[in-house]
Amino acid sequence: xxxxxxxxxxxxxxxxxxxxxxxxxxxxxxxxxxxxxxxxxxxxxxxxxxxxxxxxxxxxxxxxxxxxxxxxxxxxxxxxxxxxxxxxxxxxxxxxxxxxxxxxxxxxxxxxxxxxxxxxxxxxxxxxxxxxxxxxxxxxxxxxxxxxxxxxxxxxxxxxxxxxxxxxxxxxxxxxxxxxxxxxxxxxxxxxxxxxxxxxxxxxxxxxxxxxxxxxxxxxxxxxxxxxxxxxxxxxxxxxxxxxxxxxxxxxxxxxxxxxxxxxxxxxxxxxxxxxxxxxxxxxxxxxxxxxxxxxxxxxxxxxxxxxxxxxxxxxxxxxxxxxxxxxxxxxxxxxxxxxxxxxxxxxxxxxxxxxxxxxxxxxxx
Amino acid sequence: xxxxxxxxxxxxxxxxxxxxxxxxxxxxxxxxxxxxxxxxxxxxxxxxxxxxxxxxxxxxxxxxxxxxxxxxxxxxxxxxxxxxxxxxxxxxxxxxxxxxxxxxxxxxxxxxxxxxxxxxxxxxxxxxxxxxxxxxxxxxxxxxxxxxxxxxxxxxxxxxxxxxxxxxxxxxxxxxxxxxxxxxxx
Amino acid sequence: xxxxxxxxxxxxxxxxxxxxxxxxxxxxxxxxxxxxxxxxxxxxxxxxxxxxxxxxxxxxxxxxxxxxxxxxxxxxxxxxxxxxxxxxxxxxxxxxxxxxxxxxxxxxxxxxxxxxxxxxxxxxxxxxxxxxxxxxxxxxxxxxxxxxxxxxxxxxxxxxxxxxxxxxxxxxxxxxxxxxxxxxxxxxxxxxxxxxxxxxxxxxxxxxxxxxxxxxxxxxxxxxxxxxxxxxxxxxxxxxxxxxxxxxxxxxxxxxxxxxxxxxxxxxxxxxxxxxxxxxxxxxxxxxxxxxxxxxxxxxxxxxxxxxxxxxxxxxxxxxxxxxxxxxxxxxxxxxxxxxxxxxxxxxxxxxxxxxxxxxxxxxxxxxxxx
Numbered sequence: 001x002x003x004x005x006x007x008x009x010x011x012x013x014x015x016x017x018x019x020x021x022x023x024x025x026x027x028x029x030x031x032x033x034x035x036x037x038x039x040x041x042x043x044x045x046x047x048x049x050x051x052x053x054x055x056x057x058x059x060x061x062x063x064x065x066x067x068x069x070x071x072x073x074x075x076x077x078x079x080x081x082x083x084x085x086x087x088x089x090x091x092x093x094x095x096x097x098x099x100x101x102x103x104x105x106x107x108x109x110x111x112x113x114x115x116x117x118x119x120x121x122x123x124x125x126x127x128x129x130x131x132x133x134x135x136x137x138x139x140x141x142x143x144x145x146x147x148x149x150x151x152x153x154x155x156x157x158x159x160x161x162x163x164x165x166x167x168x169x170x171x172x173x174x175x176x177x178x179x180x181x182x183x184x185x186x187x188x189x190x191x192x193x194x195x196x197x198x199x200x201x202x203x204x205x206x207x208x209x210x211x212x213x214x215x216x217x218x219x220x221x222x223x224x225x226x227x228x229x230x231x232x233x234x235x236x237x238x239x240x241x242x243x244x245x246x247x248x249x250x251x252x253x254x255x256x257x258x259x260x261x262x263x264x265x266x267x268x269x270x271x272x273x274x275x276x277x278x279x280x281x282x283x284x285x286x287x288x289x290x291x292x293x294x295x296x297x298x299x300x301x302x303x304x305x306x307x308x309x310x311x312x313x314x315x316x317x318x319x320x321x322x323x324x325x326x327x328x329x330x331x332x333x334x335x336x337x338x339x340x341x342x343x344x345x346x347x348x349x350x351x352x353x354x355x356x357x358x359x360x361x362x363x364x365x366x
Numbered sequence: 367x368x369x370x371x372x373x374x375x376x377x378x379x380x381x382x383x384x385x386x387x388x389x390x391x392x393x394x395x396x397x398x399x400x401x402x403x404x405x406x407x408x409x410x411x412x413x414x415x416x417x418x419x420x421x422x423x424x425x426x427x428x429x430x431x432x433x434x435x436x437x438x439x440x441x442x443x444x445x446x447x448x449x450x451x452x453x454x455x456x457x458x459x460x461x462x463x464x465x466x467x468x469x470x471x472x473x474x475x476x477x478x479x480x481x482x483x484x485x486x487x488x489x490x491x492x493x494x495x496x497x498x499x500x501x502x503x504x505x506x507x508x509x510x511x512x513x514x515x516x517x518x519x520x521x522x523x524x525x526x527x528x529x530x531x532x533x534x535x536x537x538x539x540x541x542x543x544x545x546x547x548x549x550x551x552x
Numbered sequence: 553x554x555x556x557x558x559x560x561x562x563x564x565x566x567x568x569x570x571x572x573x574x575x576x577x578x579x580x581x582x583x584x585x586x587x588x589x590x591x592x593x594x595x596x597x598x599x600x601x602x603x604x605x606x607x608x609x610x611x612x613x614x615x616x617x618x619x620x621x622x623x624x625x626x627x628x629x630x631x632x633x634x635x636x637x638x639x640x641x642x643x644x645x646x647x648x649x650x651x652x653x654x655x656x657x658x659x660x661x662x663x664x665x666x667x668x669x670x671x672x673x674x675x676x677x678x679x680x681x682x683x684x685x686x687x688x689x690x691x692x693x694x695x696x697x698x699x700x701x702x703x704x705x706x707x708x709x710x711x712x713x714x715x716x717x718x719x720x721x722x723x724x725x726x727x728x729x730x731x732x733x734x735x736x737x738x739x740x741x742x743x744x745x746x747x748x749x750x751x752x753x754x755x756x757x758x759x760x761x762x763x764x765x766x767x768x769x770x771x772x773x774x775x776x777x778x779x780x781x782x783x784x785x786x787x788x789x790x791x792x793x794x795x796x797x798x799x800x801x802x803x804x805x806x807x808x809x810x811x812x813x814x815x816x817x818x819x820x821x822x823x824x825x826x827x828x829x830x831x832x833x834x835x836x837x838x839x840x841x842x843x844x845x846x847x848x849x850x851x852x853x854x855x856x857x858x859x860x861x862x863x864x865x866x867x868x869x870x871x872x873x874x875x876x877x878x879x880x881x882x883x884x885x886x887x888x889x890x891x892x893x894x895x896x897x898x899x900x901x902x903x904x905x906x907x908x909x910x911x912x913x914x915x916x917x918x919x920x921x922x923x
Contacts, residue, residue, distance in 0.1 A: 240675060333745065334747050335676075335751075338905060
C-alpha cells in the first residue's frame with residue numbers, strides 16, 4: 001500500500017494525470033512481487049529442492065554451475081528459454097497456448113492478497129482469504145485445458161485427476177479456514193496477522209492472543225486444524241504424496257507432458273510459486289504471518305523504518321520453512337493412489353475438520 | 367471406529383519415522399563423487415579397453431577365435447627363411463609377420479575371453495574406459511607396427527617365395543608328367 | 553437418448569518410466585479401471601538361443617550374462633552347472649563355495665534393484681537411491697574379483713576365471729556388517745510406511761493355486777505362501793551345506809500373495825542371503841579354481857536340463873549336444889517371461905496406478921523376457 005501511494009504520487013507529480021498515475025502505480029506495485037519474490041524465490045527453491053533431495057539421498061546434487069551449483073536454475077531457465085516450442089499437429093492450439101498462462105496467472109494472483117509485511121500488501125482486500133482460495137481454484141481450469149488440448153491420453157488422465165483432487169481438497173481447506181474465521185471474525189489477512197502480534201504465544205496455533213480459558217482449550221484443535229490445512233494445501237499444489245496428476249512413474253508427467261521450453265517453465269514456475277503461496281497462507285493463518293515471534297530489532301533500536309523489512313524477512317522465512325517441509329515430505333513418502341487420495345479427503349480430513357469446526361464453535365460460544 | 371483412529375495413528379507415525387530417516391541422511395556425507403574432476407582408483411583386474419603389445423604377438427590367431435563377437439581381425443604372412451623376427455618376452459620365437467591386427471572396440475563385449483588363450487600374454491585389458499569417439503570408424507584400432515610399404519614388402523617376399531616354390535614344384539612335376547601321361551593312356 | 557460409451561485403450565510403453573525397459577502393455581480401460589492387459593514383448597529380442605548354436609560352449613557365457621543383466625552371476629552359474637552335468641566334471645570345493653558367495657551377493661544386488669525401483673514406481677525416490685548406493689558396494693566387490701561390474705563372464709564351465717581377490721573376504725564381511733542396518737532402514741522408510749502399505753497391500757493378490765497353474769516361480773511364488781526354493785528343494789552346488797530359511801508371504805498387512813508380500817519376501821531373502829554368505833565365508837576352503845576347467849569343451853551327444861534359483865525365479869537351461877564344440881540347441885526357461893504371463897489376471901479390475909505396482913512386484917527384466 002505504501003509503495004502504491006509512493007508510486008502514485010511520484011507519477012502524478014510528473015504527468016499531472018490521475019489516470020496515468022493510477023495505472024502505472026498499479027502495474028509497478030503489482031509486478032513487484034513477481035520481480036522481487038516469485039522469480040527469485042523459484043530460482044532459489046528449485047535449487048534448494050535439488051540440494052535437499054540430493055543430501056537426503058546421500059548425493060551431492062548440482063555442484064558445477066556456481067559454488068555448490070547455486071546458478072543451476074538460472075542455467076536451466078536459460079536453456080528452457082532457448083528451447084524450441086513444440087506444438088504437436090493435433091493439439092488444440094489456442095487452448096494449448098493459453099493453458100500455461102492461465103495456470104501461472106492463477107498462482108500469481110494469490111500473491112496479490114498475501115500480507116508480506118504491514119507496509120506491503122498487494123491488495124488489502126477484506127475478503128483476503130476467500131480471494132486466495134478462489135484464485136487458487138482458478139488453476140484447475142488451466143490444468144484441465146492443458147490436459148485436454150494436449151490430445152494425449154496420459155495428459156488427459158493427469159488433468160482429470162488434478163481437477164478432482166484440487167476441488168476436493170478445497171473443502172477441508174475452507175473448513176479449517178472457517179474455524180479460524182469463527183474465532184477471529186475477520187477474513188482480512190492483514191487484520192488476522194495484526195491480531196497475532198507480540199510474541200509467538202499469541203499465534204493462532206497457540207490459541208491466539210489474550211489469556212482466557214478458551215485460548216488453552218483451543219490449542220489441541222488448532223494443532224489438528226493446522227495438520228489438516230497443511231495436508232490439504234499440499235494436495236492442492238500437487239506435491240508428493242499427492243502428486244498424482246504428475247505421477248512421474250505412471251503418467252510420465254501428467255498434464256504438462258506435451259509442453260516444452262518456456263511453456264513448460266511456466267508450469268514449473270507456477271508449481272513453485274504455489275508452494276510458497278500455500279506455505280505463506282499456512283503461516284499467515286496459524287503462525288502469525290509477518291509477525292516476529294520474539295519482537296523487533298527496529299523497536300529496540302528505535303528505528304521504526306526497519307520494522308516492515310524485518311516483517312518481510314520473517315514472512316519469507318516462515319514461508320520458506322514450510323516449503324522446506326514440503327520438500328522433506330516429498331523425498332520421504334511414496335505416492336497415494338487416486339482413490340486413496342479421495343478417501344483420505346472425504347473419509348478423514350473432511351469429517352475431522354467438521355468435528356473440529358463444531359468443537360471450536362462451541363468453545364467460542366462458551 | 368477403532369480401526370479408523372488406528373489408521374490415522376499409523377499414517378502419522380510412519381510418516382514421521384520416514385521423515386526421521388531422511389532427516390538423518392541430510393547430515394551423512396555424500397557417497398557420490400565429482401566424476402571427471404575426482405576419479406576412483408580402479409582395481410587391478412579392471413576390464414576395459416583392450417590393448418595389444420605387438421612386440422610379443424606371434425600372430426597365432428587364438429584370441430580372434432576365442433572372441434564371441436568377432437571383433438578381432440588378424441592377418442598374417444609367413445616369414446621367408448633367413449628373416450629374423452625376434453623373440454617374444456617369454457622366449458617364443460616369432461614366425462609370422464602380422465600384417466593386420468584390428469580390434470573393433472565398438473563391437474567388443476569386454477568378456478576377456480581373448481586374454482586367457484594368448485600364449486605370450488600380449489593382449490590384455492587396460493583400465494582406460496574413456497575412449498568415446500564421434501565417428502565409429504575411429505573405434506577400430508590398428509595395432510600393427512609395420513608400415514604399409516613394409517607389409518607390401520613382406521607380402522611380395524612371401525609371394526615370391528611361394529612362386530619360387532611353385533615353380534620348383536612345377537619343374538619337378540613336369541619332369542614326372544610324361545611318364546604319368548603314358549601310364550594314363552595305357 | 554442412449555449415451556454411447558467405449559473403452560479407452562492406453563498404450564503403456566515401450567518408452568515409459570515404469571515398464572522396466574521396453575515392455576509395451578496395452579491397457580483396456582474403463583475410466584481408470586483396467587479391463588484387460590495385453591503385454592507385447594520382443595522389443596529387446598536378440599536371438600540368444602539361436603546365437604548359442606553358432607558359439608562354442610565358453611563363448612556362450614558372455615551371452616548368458618546379457619539375459620538377466622541384473623543377475624548375471626546367476627545366469628552364468630546356471631549355464632555352467634548345466635554344461636558340467638553334460639560333461640560330468642567334478643569341481644574343486646573352493647569353486648563351489650565361491651560360486652555360492654557370488655550367487656548370493658548377486659541375489660542381494662538384484663533384489664536391491666527390485667526393491668529400489670519398486671519404491672520409485674510407487675513414488676518414493678529416496679529408497680531407490682539408497683538401494684543403488686548399497687548395490688554399488690556389491691558391484692565393487694565383483695569388480696575387484698573379475699574386473700567387470702555387470703556382465704562378468706566369471707563363472708566358467710569347470711571353474712572360475714579368477715580366484716578371489718586377496719581383499720575379497722575382508723571386504724565382504726565389512727559389507728555384511730554395513731548392510732544389516734540398511735535393511736532395517738529400508739523397512740522404516742518404505743516397508744512399514746502407511747502410504748506404501750496402502751498402495752501395495754491387497755493389490756494384485758495372487759492365490760497360490762493360480763500361481764502354480766501359471767508356473768510362477770521365485771519370490772512371486774513364495775509371496776503367495778508356498779515354501780519352494782530350488783536351493784533347498786532341488787539342491788545344486790553346495791547349498792545343502794548351509795542353514796537358511798525360505799521366507800514366504802504371510803499376509804502381514806493384507807492378503808497372502810499381494811504386492812506387499814512379494815516385496816517383503818525379497819527384503820527377507822536379502823537377510824537370508826547374508827546368512828549364506830557368512831557361512832560360506834567361514835567354511836571357504838583353499839584350493840585352485842581353474843584346475844578343473846577343460847581345455848576343450850566337447851560334450852558327448854545327449855541333452856540335459858538343469859535349473860537354478862535365480863533372484864527372479866527358476867532359471868532352466870536345456871542343452872542338446874551333438875558332440876561338437878558348440879551346442880546344438882540351447883533353450884532357456886526364463887523366470888521373468890513366465891512370471892510376466894500373469895499380468896492380465898493380476899491387473900483385472902485394478903486401477904492404472906496399480907498396474908505399475910503389480911508390474912513392479914512381478915519384477916521383470918526385459919533382457920530375460922525377450923532374450
